[in-house]
Amino acid sequence: MESNKGMVGMALGSWLVAFAGGTLAGTLAWVLFGWSFLQGAFLGAVVFLVAGVLVSWVMTRPLPRPGEVKINPPTPAAKASATKAAPINVAPAPTAAQVKPTARLAGEEELASRKGDWKYEKEAAPAPAPKKKAAPKKAPAKKAAPKAAAAPDGRPAYLSDAPTGTADDLKKISGVGPKLEQTLNELGVWHFEQVAQFKKKDIAWVDERLRFKGRIERDDWVGQAKALANAKD
Template identity: 40%
Template sequence: MSSTSGGWINLLIVWGIASAVGFVSMAALMLVGDWSVMQALFAAAVIFLGLGIILSVLFLNPLPGPQVPGSAGKKVVAADRKPAAVKPVANPAPAVAPAPAAAPAAAEPVPAAAKPKKAAPTPATAPAPAAAPAGTQGPGKRPAALSAARDNRPDDLKRIKGIGPKLEKLCNSLGFYHFDQIAAWSDEEIAWVDQNLEGFKGRVVRDTWVAQAKELAREG
């Protein structure tokens, strides 16, 4: 029997098995699974096609064809042949060396910009005495004042009874930031401050600021 007829017989056997399995599956689904005819037929078709393709791939691959007698010996003889020796070329022409590239012109050094010298740190100094604000006048002597609080840490002047936030800002604007400043006021300086507290005149004497400031300065 020729290889072609054998292939057709194998093909019929494979798809016959697939159809038999599909038919048995259809009958089992209708009897056991209580499927309808259409449902069982669809499932049987899927099983038939899937099984047929799988069996065809596994069992219907073409076998290698028959070898011609004596071909194996020819291949061995061909493999035993040695490659022909390559004849050397007589007096090969020397390769022309490439011309050396011209060296790049040396770039002129650019003078480095002179680095600016760092300014020496200014030593910390005590706040300068504040100048008398415009509009301050009256009897007495103006006390020594500061342009800013020492170390930028003013005392809480609101601890003095009679000084609220607004009056504390007014004292700071006049250059008074610390308890020891108020504690050192003389009678003349008290009179000057009392006269120049806009809207709060007379509060220094009435609320005894100096005595309270001395106590607070001792407490630190």
């Protein structure tokens, strides 16, 4: 009775596992892969049936009863043949005393009389490698030219009355219109690089001469000018 109850329980457990697998497969196909509900339900049913049959067959397969499996012990003759091996006879190596020449070779005595004392001379030491010439000393770097002093009215030294080459389109900076660009040119601002160099004192000097004060920091002219200068390069 207990064995039958165990088999029934295992079968029910197998079908429950198959049901869970089929439900999961159908849900994934429906949600993740965009299948319709009927397609997902059909896939879940197929997975449920196949998995239920396989799992229940594996789990409820009867084990062999005691005494059904027999193992034949090895015979004494096989044990003896496995443990005993035929001895291997190894002939002893001939010693130096047992080897004797049968007859003298022709000219052996003449060769023996020509023997002399040989000496090996030491090899001469290799010549020292030529020394490398010292690299010429580099000329001292020229000192940088001193920066130009600011104008008496406080105008930054890097602002100029005329552009260096072609003037940049300062209207690309957000908040700068045609009139404001003309005002900046009159103050000596022609290029994005000049705006990118603005320090607090420079911003204060330019801001005093603009109609709308505080626009330089509010619109972040310095950050915009740096980006435009890098894009121009």
